[in-house]
Amino acid sequence: MAMPQTVYYSAPEVKIGASSGSSVDLSEFAKSAALTRQADALESSSMASRDRFYQAGMNSNQLVVTFNQSYEAAEVYATLEPLVGTQCYVECTPVDGAAVSATNPKFSLTNTYLEAMDVLAANLGELGEVQLTFTGGTYAAATS
Amino acid sequence: MSTYRVTKAFADKQPGDVVPAANFPLDDFYYLLKIGAIVPNGDVQTGPKRAKKVTTKSED
Numbered sequence: 001m002a003m004p005q006t007v008y009y010s011a012p013e014v015k016i017g018a019s020s021g022s023s024v025d026l027s028e029f030a031k032s033a034a035l036t037r038q039a040d041a042l043e044s045s046s047m048a049s050r051d052r053f054y055q056a057g058m059n060s061n062q063l064v065v066t067f068n069q070s071y072e073a074a075e076v077y078a079t080l081e082p083l084v085g086t087q088c089y090v091e092c093t094p095v096d097g098a099a100v101s102a103t104n105p106k107f108s109l110t111n112t113y114l115e116a117m118d119v120l121a122a123n124l125g126e127l128g129e130v131q132l133t134f135t136g137g138t139y140a141a142a143t144s
Numbered sequence: 145m146s147t148y149r150v151t152k153a154f155a156d157k158q159p160g161d162v163v164p165a166a167n168f169p170l171d172d173f174y175y176l177l178k179i180g181a182i183v184p185n186g187d188v189q190t191g192p193k194r195a196k197k198v199t200t201k202s203e204d
Contacts, residue, residue, distance in 0.1 A: 017154060022172035024181055025153040073180030074152035082178060 006094060013096040014065060016079065016134075020089050020110070024079045027096045029067040031129065035092050035107050036062045037139050061109055061139045063090050069121070069128035076130060080117055087111040090134050102143045112137025148182040 014030045017023035040057035071077045091108040093100060100106045112134040121130060150161040154176065157163060162185055165173060176182045 015154070017172075018175040019169070019172055021155050021169065022175050022181075023155055024179070078179040079181075082175060 013091075013093040015091045016065075016083070017089055018083065018086070020091070020108070023089050023091060024074060026067060026076060026079060029070060029076050031066045031068060033063065033065045033092050035090075035109070036064075037107075038062070059139060060135075061112070061137055063092070063109055063112065063134040064131065065090075065134075066129055066131045069130050077119065080114070080130075080132065081119065083114045084117050085114070087113055087137070088134070090137075100142060100144060106142045108140050108142070109134060109137035110140070147185040147187055148177075149185045150181065151183055152179075152181040154181050 012030070012033055013025065013027045014033050015023035015025050015027075038060045040060055041054040042057040043052060044055045045052045067076045069076055089108065089110055090112055091106055093104055093106045095104045098104045113136050114132060114134055117132055118130050120128075122128060146165045147162050148165055150157045150159055150163060153159060163182070168176065173182075
């Protein structure tokens with residue numbers, strides 16, 4: 001039986017900025033993106049059972065994204081360097097250029113924190129890349 | 145009113161769009177200007193407008 005699959009022939013749409021109104025489309029530089037929605041597990045087990053149980057605590061959401069580095073205006077370095085040490089906005093959709101829908105949801109983190117950025121990461125004979133981790137923030141998934 | 149030309153896609157704007165500066169919150173505007181996603185469109189007012197010179201004809 002054929003199973004539905006999602007194949008990424010190109011990067012998903014990735015937008016990052018100081019806010020949603022200024023989030024710059026960096027899809028053309030993205031090599032990978034992983035947005036994780038996580039709720040901390042608080043153990044609520046008791047002696048009434050031999051099973052362990054958990055309930056949700058704080059949310060610990062995260063986006064890890066890798067870009068081919070570019071130092072041109074409004075590209076990777078210029079867009080991201082001012083955001084280091086600030087709360088910012090990121091959004092990703094599975095299919096770049098397609099309308100947001102139930103089958104192409106827009107995932108976002110608002111007020112997510114960018115702690116660090118490698119302003120230079122050079123390896124002989126390789127394209128420059130930069131990997132960023134956005135931590136925390138409020139998660140949302142929009143379908144329209 | 146000063147307008148700015150979009151050079152890099154952001155939010156729902158595409159390169160080539162012309163947007164009034166007044167459409168942005170101040171923080172977004174400075175950020176977009178700093179990173180080069182918007183550039184002045186040539187009609188940016190950088191100082192106070194000069195008062196129009198008024199001349200009156202002499203009555204005599």
